[in-house]
Amino acid sequence: MTEELNPSVNTVSVVDPVAVAPVAPVLAEPKPAKPKQPEQNGVTRPTPGTKTATVWDIADAISASAKRPALREEVMSKSEAAGLNRGTIATQYARWTEYHGVTKEQRNAARTAMKPVAEPVPVAEPVTEQTAA
Numbered sequence: 001m002t003e004e005l006n007p008s009v010n011t012v013s014v015v016d017p018v019a020v021a022p023v024a025p026v027l028a029e030p031k032p033a034k035p036k037q038p039e040q041n042g043v044t045r046p047t048p049g050t051k052t053a054t055v056w057d058i059a060d061a062i063s064a065s066a067k068r069p070a071l072r073e074e075v076m077s078k079s080e081a082a083g084l085n086r087g088t089i090a091t092q093y094a095r096w097t098e099y100h101g102v103t104k105e106q107r108n109a110a111r112t113a114m115k116p117v118a119e120p121v122p123v124a125e126p127v128t129e130q131t132a133a
Contacts, residue, residue: 034047040101041098041099041100041101042098043095043098043099045099046092051084051085052088052092054079055075055079055084055088055089055093055096056092056096058070058075058078058079058082059075059092059093059096062074062078066110068110068113069097069100069102069106069107069110070093070096071107071110071111071114072090072093072107075089075093075096076089076090076093
């Protein structure tokens with residue numbers, strides 16, 4: 001037994017610790033584990049249905065249809081049309097290229113392959129005094 005002092009009455013009351021029921025701690029229910037996303041090159045793929053995953057889906061679709069790595073400007077334009085933030089797009093495109101191991105050289109080669117090859121323009125020979133005579 002313990003004694004407690006009641007300051008408002010200046011009396012001592014006796015409290016029996018056995019008579020006080022112990023309170024069981026309330027524990028939160030554990031959250032279900034998220035399915036683990038694939039990881040490559042130290043980068044984890046975003047969870048499906050998120051804005052970041054939308055950028056990745058757009059980049060994947062462009063790459064599949066063009067049969068080459070998607071270019072930043074292509075992903076930017078399609079993602080902006082989908083209402084996504086430019087900063088999010090830029091960050092996720094960088095993470096997407098890292099995940100897939102796309103190098104700067106590969107992106108430059110894809111960009112060069114997209115440019116139409118111009119036909120050489122015939123150049124007339126310059127007129128000199130010897131050819132004029």
